[in-house]
Structures are given as structure tokens and as C-alpha cells.
Amino acid sequence: MLNRRAFLKISGLISAALSLFPFSFGKSIAAKSKETSVGISKYFAEENGGGIFVLHSENPNTAKPPVMTYWEYLQDCQGYWDEPGEITDEDLDIYDISRDQLEDICPVEMYEDWWWEWYSSTIDSFNEFFHYNDVEILGKELHENIEWTEGPHPGSNYIAVEFRGKETLLAFQKKLKELGHPVDIEFVNWDKDIYYGEKNHE
Numbered sequence: 001m002l003n004r005r006a007f008l009k010i011s012g013l014i015s016a017a018l019s020l021f022p023f024s025f026g027k028s029i030a031a032k033s034k035e036t037s038v039g040i041s042k043y044f045a046e047e048n049g050g051g052i053f054v055l056h057s058e059n060p061n062t063a064k065p066p067v068m069t070y071w072e073y074l075q076d077c078q079g080y081w082d083e084p085g086e087i088t089d090e091d092l093d094i095y096d097i098s099r100d101q102l103e104d105i106c107p108v109e110m111y112e113d114w115w116w117e118w119y120s121s122t123i124d125s126f127n128e129f130f131h132y133n134d135v136e137i138l139g140k141e142l143h144e145n146i147e148w149t150e151g152p153h154p155g156s157n158y159i160a161v162e163f164r165g166k167e168t169l170l171a172f173q174k175k176l177k178e179l180g181h182p183v184d185i186e187f188v189n190w191d192k193d194i195y196y197g198e199k200n201h202e
Contacts, residue, residue: 040182040183040184041128041183041184042183042184042185042186043055043056043057043125043183043184043185043186044056044057044058044059044060044121044185044186044187044188045163045166045169045185045186045187045188046060046187046188046189047166047189048162051164051165051166052147052162052163052164053162053163053165053166053168053169054122054160054161054162054163055122055125055126055129055160055161055162055163055169055185056121056122056125056188057121057122057123057124057125057128058121059186059188060121060188061188063119063121065108065111065112065115065116065119066115067105067108068105068106068108068111069102069103069104069105069106070097070101070102070103070104070105070106071084071102071103072106073106073110073111074087074095074097074102076111077110077111077114077115078095084102087099087102120159122158122159122160122161123159123160125160125161126148126149126150126159126160126161129161129176130148130161132175132176132179133146133148137175137179138172138175139175142168142171142172142175145163145164145165145168146161146162146163146164146168146172147161147162147163147164148161149161149162166187169185170185173185
């Protein structure tokens with residue numbers, strides 16, 4: 001079984017799949033880029049091996065499950081109900097939750113495994129910039145050095161925009177500024193081997 005945080009590298013949700021779940025589900029797992037003090041969206045670039053840089057909408061080193069109420073846990077993680085009134089007492093008994101607890105904060109231990117399994121910090125940057133995937137907009141050289149990856153092989157739901165080399169990513173950033181869409185990009189190092197080692201010794 002894959003390590004939970006491995007999904008930061010190899011797993012993202014297929015955009016169409018989000019429509020099968022409640023809206024709050026999508027908000028919980030698709031990390032949104034942050035805005036700087038001047039209103040410029042900030043993204044994080046990580047080298048993914050072989051000189052390929054992947055653009056994240058959240059720093060993969062500091063990503064963590066959000067705070068959820070018991071109701072959000074039931075709606076997002078279980079996905080059977082659209083409104084609290086639809087939950088029966090029998091349903092609540094299954095999860096050992098009382099109706100009075102629905103607006104209380106849920107312990108993160110109840111949903112962190114689920115969250116890491118579905119979480120993606122690359123899908124939002126893909127969606128944000130996909131409309132620039134045009135040789136007429138980017139120019140031939142830049143366009144040819146950017147990969148818009150959606151499920152690269154059968155069974156994979158990895159979604160990301162990848163850049164061949166740091167120079168390509170910086171050229172893309174410059175092009176975005178010219179197009180009136182300036183972004184701040186921070187380069188980060190995410191050592192997954194250290195993380196895996198820590199988890200394996202828990």
C-alpha cells in the first residue's frame with residue numbers, strides 16, 4: 001500500500017471526479033494557492049527528478065489536514081448526506097457520534113488517513129493555468145517544454161503541470177506577468193525519503 005503522503009507526488013484527483021462528491025469535499029482536498037500581500041498568487045515549485053519541476057499550490061513540506069467539524073467529516077469523508085437533517089440516529093450510532101456533536105471539532109485522527117489519500121497540491125495549479133496551454137500564447141519553445149499531465153498511464157489519476165528545467169518555469173512565470181497574470185513562485189526541496197524513513201520507524 002502506498003504511503004499516505006506519497007499522493008503528494010503521484011496522486012491527484014481527476015477533475016471530473018470532483019463533481020461526484022459534495023462541493024465541500026473538493027474544497028477540503030484541492031489545495032488552493034495563497035495570495036501575497038499585494039494580491040499575487042503564490043505557488044511552490046519542487047524538482048521531481050530528472051530536472052522536471054512540478055508546480056504546487058501549497059508547500060508540500062507544510063501541508064496538513066484542515067480542521068473539520070463532525071458534520072464536515074461525515075459529509076466529506078463518508079459522502080452519503082447533503083444536509084445534517086438527512087442523517088438518522090442509526091447513521092450516527094454507526095460512527096459513534098451524537099447529533100449534538102455535529103458542529104463540534106472532529107479529532108484529526110478520524111480523517112487524516114482519508115485526507116492524505118485524496119489530497120492533491122498539484123491539481124489547482126494545473127486548473128489555474130491550463131487555459132495558457134496554447135502554442136500561440138506561449139510560443140513554440142516554451143509550449144514544447146511544459147507537460148500538462150492527466151493520468152499518464154492506466155490506473156493513475158495524477159494531475160499536474162510539469163516544466164522541463166528551472167529555466168522553463170522562470171520563462172513561464174515571465175510570460176504570465178506579460179499576460180497580466182503575475183505569480184510568485186518559491187522553490188522548495190521536499191525530501192520524501194526522509195519522510196518515509198520517519199514514518200517507517202513509527
